[in-house]
């Protein structure tokens with residue numbers, strides 16, 4: 539029994555109740571999902587779409603709740619865990635942001651948005667770094683960025699990873715401005731109480747083989763200095779010139795919408811600064827790889843994750859058949875974002891079956907569609923976007 543067929547049958551009987559925003563859609567999907575699965579999935583950006591800083595925006599808690607089986611009234615977000623209903627519409631978050639483990643980010647989002655979100659529904663800019671574990675599993679690598687970048691990399695399977703904080707602490711005077719930085723305690727890697735660097739790692743003889751920038755640098759001047767030292771010397775600061783170790787960025791966003799009213803400089807701005815400086819102090823230009831939206835492979839990976847989510851939903855509902863055990867094919871995948879050059883461009887480049895929806899709650903605030911990267915649909919809020927999707931899918 540196909541979802542579309544049942545939808546049409548129910549629509550003819552219940553059209554006045556289903557539209558314009560399908561008041562009874564919870565019942566509709568509840569009925570359907572036990573027999574079939576939706577032919578569509580949704581991908582949400584986070585910053586500027588569902589959150590601004592730690593504050594839900596655009597009716598995001600209400601919007602997300604519509605994607606679950608009903609389980610009672612929604613409470614006030616940030617207070618407690620709210621909706622324990624099962625997921626009925628496959629969706630994931632796809633953010634270029636990061637710095638924290640996916641499991642931590644999922645539980646934080648659950649608290650802020652009031653729905654049950656699993657780690658498998660959270661894809662961050664640095665999530666694809668997992669695919670590089672085979673190459674660097676036992677090599678010395680440095681992790682850069684706010685949050686807990688080294689813990690993230692360790693969870694991915696990297697065995698010899700140091701945060702740039704810990705790494706820099708092993709080199710006396712590597713940052714001549716450190717005495718003036720009163721916002722942070724001075725660290726030392728030889729401190730027996732803190733044990734910042736495991737004994738098996740000797741940063742003065744082991745070359746750094748790669749640096750991973752997971753999230754925004756907290757101390758640009760120190761990080762640019764130390765990364766230039768690493769890259770100029772082949773991974774041994776203070777030594778002679780050497781071949782540049784590999785460099786990976788989780789994304790290349792120039793700006794993003796945070797709590798401040800105007801956009802903030804992002805990882806792309808840090809990349810530009812590092813590259814500009816390095817190219818002035820080194821005869822060869824900086825080599826690096828960037829991940830994150832709008833790279834088409836990120837959207838392709840999101841589609842695969844949604845397919846896996848559908849399969850887990852089918853498994854939970856005990857409806858896996860031989861026909862559905864393989865890859866689930868979506869007729870439409872909705873990308874809801876606030877940044878035309880990141881979210882919308884990414885969906886455009888990925889092509890079918892992607893349908894892009896641009897909200898006005900973040901980077902984009904214009905009345906008309908974006909001229910360079912026009913979305914398939916422009917709405918004010920994420921709740922409006924979800925209502926549009928549910929109406930379209932239940933009446934088509």
Ligand SMILES: [Mg+2]
Nearest residue numbers: 583585586876
């Ligand atoms: Mg955004």
